[in-house]
Every structure is written in structure tokens, then in C-alpha cells.
Amino acid sequence: MAIAEALLAASPQSACTAMIDFSGRVSKNPKLDIRAPGKLSLSHLLGWQGYRMLALLLSDVLALKMAWQIAAHFNQFYSPLPPELNWGSWLRLPSLFWLFAAATLLFFAYGGLYSSATQWKNYLRAGKLVSMVYLLSLVMGYFYDPKLDPPRSLFFTAWFGSVVLVIGFRLLTTLILRQFEQSQSPIPVFLIAPGDRLATLSHLLEQQLNFKGQSASHYQVVGAALATTAHTPTTVQTILASKAKEVLVENLPDTALASALYWQLRRHGITLRLLPSSVDMLHRRGLPEIFAGLPTLRVEPRFLSSLEYGLKRSIDVFGALVGVILLSPLFVAVAIASRLSSPGPIFFRQERMGLHGKVFHMWKFRTMVTEAEALQAQLEACNEIKGGVMFKIRHDPRITRFGRFLRSTSIDELPQLFNVLLGQMSLVGPRPLPLRDVERFDTWHHIRHQVLPGITGLWQVSGRSDIADFGDAVRLDLYYIDNWSLNLDLDILVETCRIVLFGKGAY
Known part of the structure; x- marks a missing residue:
């Protein structure tokens, strides 16, 4: 109560002066994307949540081990156990059981069955995930060795036993944990x-x-x-x-x-x-x-939720590297054609606002005449974007004939793969905008700078240049940030490929 009263007594002026600078200049660590994992807190592991997680881990391992031992015991009355499936020797590394148990525990951890205050009591979900691991083991076992055929009496007994014992042990563990939870701080x-x-x-x-x-x-x-x-x-x-x-x-x-x-x-x-x-x-x-x-x-954050962001960065680097290698002949062809079509440099380099307001140089193939930036001031009155934050003209006179082809096919954006390799951009994220545009931002527009900018994003696959209101474009960026997942990134990449092939919305 005293805390709330003290806060209410604080002056409104002091609260206003603490408002965030969304450009990121006050960020304590400007190098980090807000989706990047933070430091592991020992207080969480050594506290009640850590003890609960350890108890559930032991419960699941014990349940799986008992299910496999019971299945092996009953299987001896039906058919002999193939040597390849003998998990009886604990000295074999890795043994089949521990590989299976590790896969199951990873599925549980990613699904929030250890960290979430509600999901760890989702017993039916635990049974479904165990079943998923068993089905995946069948598929992987077939591709590993099509001749490897586990006895049905063994497989189904272990499957059914694992589901029943995992759920049963979790019910018992929950009962015990709730008793101890009452005495916690x-x-x-x-x-x-x-x-x-x-x-x-x-x-x-x-x-x-x-x-x-x-x-x-x-x-x-x-x-x-x-x-x-x-x-x-x-x-x-x-x-x-x-x-x-x-x-x-x-x-x-x-x-x-x-x-x-x-x-x-x-x-x-x-x-x-x-x-x-x-x-x-x-x-x-x-x-x-x-x-x-x-x-x-x-x-609540999922256990191992940082794994998704780590995979995103790995996909960025791998995808950009493969793209540069495979597209290198196209780069050479575009460079030659650009030189022959109009005078000027092959590449266009422009300052853009990136993560936490850090300015970097973004690369593109040149699509305009060399004096394009100087001519923009004369064309501001023709801007078709509502509010004038961005500058877009459907039939921009500064674009060269070959440049129009590059834009319609989005080939002009390919040099940004080098920005991805340098860690300045991602394959998917809010598009980095020129400093001229950022100077016209409202305060809430700067939220998009909290994540690494991308070559493509939700804005680009939801209308691209057909979106005439910059506010609508930023709302798409904010939706992307707030609902980000690796699956959303992959979906945007697929949709981007489809749109680029048909050239929709690019000019």
C-alpha cells in the first residue's frame, strides 16, 4: 500500500521526463534485439520454479524408464528383442532410451511443460507430445534403416505405458508440489x-x-x-x-x-x-x-524460447551466404547491364536507421539517375504517401529504364544480403527507412527500431507499395514485433517469393 501511495505522490512532471526515446539512444545495450535471450538468472533456477522444474524432469524420466522396462519385460513373452533395440546396457552411449528421453524432454520444455505456471499442469498435452515423439521415431527409424522393424508388442506397450505413466506421475508430482507451494515465500x-x-x-x-x-x-x-x-x-x-x-x-x-x-x-x-x-x-x-x-x-516466457531467435539468426547467416553464392552470376550480369544502360555507379549506398537508432549504410543496385537525391526536393509535392513520412511516386521520373526492371523484379534489393552477413539486417523484419523519413516520425513510429530491420517484412507481403498510409504500414510492423515467431518469419519469406515472382506492388 505504501508503495502505491508513494508513487501517486510523485509529480507528473518527473514521470513525463522518463518517457522512452524510441530511437534507442538511451538503450543500455544498443546491440541487442529485444527478442534476443537475456542472461540466465540463477534466482529463477534456485527458487521455487527451479525446484518444480527439477521435480517434473525427474518424474518424466522415471515414468519413461519404467514404461520401457515394463514393455521389455512383457515383450519377452511374444517375440525376442532385436539387438539393435537393446537398451538394457546403460554403458552404451548413446543408448536408444536416452536419445528418446532427450527428445521427449526437449518437446516438453519447448511446449512450456516445465516453466509455465499453467502449462506444466496440462496433462493431456504431455500425453500428446509423448505420442508425437513415438510417431516421429517410427518415421526416423524407417529412413535410418528400413529393415529395422521393432516388435509391435514392444512398441505399442512402450507407447501406451509412457503416456499413462507420464500423466500419472505428473498428477502425483503436482499433488506433492501443491503441498510444498503453500509454504513458499x-x-x-x-x-x-x-x-x-x-x-x-x-x-x-x-x-x-x-x-x-x-x-x-x-x-x-x-x-x-x-x-x-x-x-x-x-x-x-x-x-x-x-x-x-x-x-x-x-x-x-x-x-x-x-x-x-x-x-x-x-x-x-x-x-x-x-x-x-x-x-x-x-x-x-x-x-x-x-x-x-x-x-x-x-x-509467460516459454522455457527455451530463446532457441527460436537463435535459429532465426542462424537462418539469416546461412540463407544470406547461400544466396550470395548462388546469385553471384546474376550480380555480375546486373553489374554489366547497369554500366551499359546508364552512367553512374553499379551500387547505391544510403544511410538508413537500424536497430536502436543506429545508422548504417544499406546497399542496393542503382535504379535511378546519379543526381536522384538532389532532384527529390523538386518532387516532394508529388509524394503519394499520406502524411509525407515516406517518399513514393508510382511513375518516378528519376528511375532509369533498366532500374524499373530491377525494381519490378525486386532484384535491386539483393545486395542487402551483404548487410545481413554484416549483422546490420535480417532476412525478415521491418524495412529500414532513410533518415529523411525517420525525421518525420511520430514518437510511436520509433518502436519498429527495437528489432533488427529486414530485407522483407509483414508490410511488404501485405501490400508493399500499394499501402498509401504510413500509419498502416507501421501498424503492420508493430503487429509483426508483438506476434513474432520463427514460423511467422518463414511464412513471410514464402509469401515474399510468391509476390516477387508476380511483381505485385513493386515500383
Whole structure:
């Protein structure tokens, strides 16, 4: 209660001065994309969550081992065990059982069955994932050795036994964990809400019971901030300093939900709880859960969630390297044609705004006359983009004949593969814009600089140059940031290839 009252007494002016500079100039580590994994926190591993994860791991390994031993025991009455499938010797490295168990545990970890406060109790999902691993093992075993045919009595017994024992052991482990959970220290919670709601929320956490009948001591308010300053670096640092495990949020501005707040908390393994009025952008991520008598949506980082971003960067480097090698003959052909078609350099290099406001030089094949930038001032009145943030003319007189062909086929963008290799861009992300455009940005437009810019993005596959309102384009970028996943990146890459082949929306 005292925390909320102290915050309410703070002057509005001091809160306003802490507003974030979305260009990233105040970023503590400007080299990091907000989706990049943060440092591993030992407090999470050594605390209650770590003990719970260890207990579930042991439970799953024991259940799988017992299922395989039972299957091996009953199989001896039906058919002999093939030598290739003998997992009885624990000294064999790697043994078939441990390979299978490792695959199962990875599926469980990625699916949130160890870290999530709700998913770890999703017993049916655990059974489905076990079944998926068994089916995948059949497919992989066939391609590894088509003659390898495990006895059906062995396979189905192990499969059925694994599903039953994993679910059964998890039910038993949950029963034990809930008993110990009651004696744990209160969960540190940080509050973010409008000024007139902070005192109310703090009172609810201190006085009311949740649906399990847990007392108010189960939660402890360790800090608070106004919703209008939720996405500032100061607030994020305050949350980290408070050692909060969860952040309860009500009535964030729309831009804040699409900004760095969610990703900053995710990088540090902190759970975000949204009250129903705060679900404009993140509602698809949240899981319904009652929290201190309040209906909330729990948005929690998955265990191994950083694996997706690591794979994204690997795909960027590998894809760009392969692209440069395979397209090198095309690069040479374009260079020769560009020289013959018009005077001037082969490449066009322009300063663009990148990650956290860092300026870099983006490369393209030259498609305009050499004095194009000087002529742009005379053509500003012809700009077709609403608001004038970007500069686009459908029939730009500065574009050369060969340049128009390069633009319609998007070949002019290919040199940006070198920007990807240099770590300045990604294959997929918000397009980096010229400094002339960035100077005309509204404050909320700078949120797109929180992630690595890309050669293509959701904006490009949702209309490309046909989008006439820059605000609509930025909203697509914010949707991409807020709902990012590796699957979304792959989907955008496929759609980009389709659009490029038909030349839709490029000029």
C-alpha cells in the first residue's frame, strides 16, 4: 500500500521526463534485439520454479524408464528383442532410451511443460507430445534403416505405458508440489496501472483471497509504476531491481503493448499478467488465470524460447551466404547491364536507421539517375504517401529504364544480403527507412527500431507499395514485433517469393 501511495505522490512532471526515446539512444545495450535471450538468472533456477522444474524432469524420466522396462519385460513373452533395440546396457552411449528421453524432454520444455505456471499442469498435452515423439521415431527409424522393424508388442506397450505413466506421475508430482507451494515465500509482484487504480490493485493483493483460498501473503507488492511510463527504460530497470517474478498490468497504452515491455520482461524470464482491459495486442498470447481474485491473462516466457531467435539468426547467416553464392552470376550480369544502360555507379549506398537508432549504410543496385537525391526536393509535392513520412511516386521520373526492371523484379534489393552477413539486417523484419523519413516520425513510429530491420517484412507481403498510409504500414510492423515467431518469419519469406515472382506492388 505504501508503495502505491508513494508513487501517486510523485509529480507528473518527473514521470513525463522518463518517457522512452524510441530511437534507442538511451538503450543500455544498443546491440541487442529485444527478442534476443537475456542472461540466465540463477534466482529463477534456485527458487521455487527451479525446484518444480527439477521435480517434473525427474518424474518424466522415471515414468519413461519404467514404461520401457515394463514393455521389455512383457515383450519377452511374444517375440525376442532385436539387438539393435537393446537398451538394457546403460554403458552404451548413446543408448536408444536416452536419445528418446532427450527428445521427449526437449518437446516438453519447448511446449512450456516445465516453466509455465499453467502449462506444466496440462496433462493431456504431455500425453500428446509423448505420442508425437513415438510417431516421429517410427518415421526416423524407417529412413535410418528400413529393415529395422521393432516388435509391435514392444512398441505399442512402450507407447501406451509412457503416456499413462507420464500423466500419472505428473498428477502425483503436482499433488506433492501443491503441498510444498503453500509454504513458499510470497511471490514478488510489480504493479503497472493508471494512478487512480494502483492503490486499489495493491489493496486487492493484500486483502483478497484467490480461488484456491490462498491468503494475501501469497503475493507481495515490491514496486509500482504508472501505465504511461510502463515502456520507459527507467521502469524496466526498476522492475529488474525489485526482483519481481511477475508484473501485473492494467490499461497500458496501445503502443506500450506493442513496444519493448513484453520482450524486455520475456528476456529476463519475468511473467506478465494482463487485466482484461489490457489485451488489445497480446490477447492471443495470454492464458486465462485467476490472480488474487482478478481475472487475468498470463503471458509467460516459454522455457527455451530463446532457441527460436537463435535459429532465426542462424537462418539469416546461412540463407544470406547461400544466396550470395548462388546469385553471384546474376550480380555480375546486373553489374554489366547497369554500366551499359546508364552512367553512374553499379551500387547505391544510403544511410538508413537500424536497430536502436543506429545508422548504417544499406546497399542496393542503382535504379535511378546519379543526381536522384538532389532532384527529390523538386518532387516532394508529388509524394503519394499520406502524411509525407515516406517518399513514393508510382511513375518516378528519376528511375532509369533498366532500374524499373530491377525494381519490378525486386532484384535491386539483393545486395542487402551483404548487410545481413554484416549483422546490420535480417532476412525478415521491418524495412529500414532513410533518415529523411525517420525525421518525420511520430514518437510511436520509433518502436519498429527495437528489432533488427529486414530485407522483407509483414508490410511488404501485405501490400508493399500499394499501402498509401504510413500509419498502416507501421501498424503492420508493430503487429509483426508483438506476434513474432520463427514460423511467422518463414511464412513471410514464402509469401515474399510468391509476390516477387508476380511483381505485385513493386515500383
